[in-house]
Amino acid sequence: MSEQTTPSKKITVGLILSWMFGVFFVLGGFSGIVSGEPIPGLVMLIMAAVLLPPVTKLVDQKWKFHLSKGMKIVVIIIGFIIFGTTVDTSNVSTTQQNEPPKKEQQATQNENVVNETTTTKQVNEEQPKTETKKQAVNEEKTETIPAEYKSALNKATMYANTMHMSKQGVYDQLVSEYGEKFSTAAAQYAIDNVQADWNANALAKAKTYQDTMNMSPAAIHDQLTSEYGEKFTQAEADYAIQHLND
Numbered sequence: 001m002s003e004q005t006t007p008s009k010k011i012t013v014g015l016i017l018s019w020m021f022g023v024f025f026v027l028g029g030f031s032g033i034v035s036g037e038p039i040p041g042l043v044m045l046i047m048a049a050v051l052l053p054p055v056t057k058l059v060d061q062k063w064k065f066h067l068s069k070g071m072k073i074v075v076i077i078i079g080f081i082i083f084g085t086t087v088d089t090s091n092v093s094t095t096q097q098n099e100p101p102k103k104e105q106q107a108t109q110n111e112n113v114v115n116e117t118t119t120t121k122q123v124n125e126e127q128p129k130t131e132t133k134k135q136a137v138n139e140e141k142t143e144t145i146p147a148e149y150k151s152a153l154n155k156a157t158m159y160a161n162t163m164h165m166s167k168q169g170v171y172d173q174l175v176s177e178y179g180e181k182f183s184t185a186a187a188q189y190a191i192d193n194v195q196a197d198w199n200a201n202a203l204a205k206a207k208t209y210q211d212t213m214n215m216s217p218a219a220i221h222d223q224l225t226s227e228y229g230e231k232f233t234q235a236e237a238d239y240a241i242q243h244l245n246d
Contacts, residue, residue, distance in 0.1 A: 145189075148183065149186045149190070151182070151186075152187055153189065153190040155180055155190065156174060156187075156191060156194040157194055159173055159174075160196035161195075164200075164204040164205055166224075166230050166232040167191060167198055168231040170190075171188070171190075174186070174191075175187045198236050202224055202230070202240035205224060206237075207244065210244060217244060220244070224236070225237045
């Protein structure tokens with residue numbers, strides 16, 4: 001009788017890699033299914049079936065279907081592509097579902113902080129800011145006023161408050177060629193900005209005419225309104241006569 005010898009199986013690098021990656025894909029596939037990612041999990045199980053020697057042997061025996069090494073590599077590459085695509089899509093969907101509430105909550109918190117900060121700043125800084133703005137405006141106005149205008153205003157103040165002249169009288173004195181010789185623009189600026197009580201000026205002039213020159217009220221009134229006299233308005237002269245004996 002002849003003895004039958006069982007051929008020894010060779011352990012190759014390809015066999016070792018098939019077992020290693022096959023087991024890895026099996027574990028990864030079941031882990032993906034359990035964690036709620038069925039598509040990546042199924043892809044990994046398919047790649048495991050292509051690599052594991054017992055599975056490929058069973059398929060070959062029952063269905064006479066055998067994949068070459070090249071086809072196995074192609075299947076593994078396609079599997080990796082599908083796996084990467086499905087995992088990215090799953091992560092993006094999860095991120096889109098989870099991020100809006102966080103962003104909304106963060107936006108709400110930031111808005112509350114901004115509102116509180118703004119309210120505090122408005123309460124603490126509103127008055128200083130207003131005063132600073134007024135001061136800046138006044139300084140800007142002062143810097144942009146020509147020197148002639150300032151001089152005309154100073155002269156107008158002296159004539160109005162020291163010599164008790166009327167508004168028209170002050171203006172004429174400022175522009176007169178025998179007087180101050182200011183330009184009409186400078187004189188008008190001075191008249192518009194001088195601080196004076198024209199009624200009080202008219203009354204002061206009326207008392208001077210009464211006490212010094214002993215003039216009658218009617219004559220005083222005419223002198224106050226005369227274009228060759230004091231040049232007060234009718235209303236200002238009326239006020240002076242009404243309060244002449246106060």
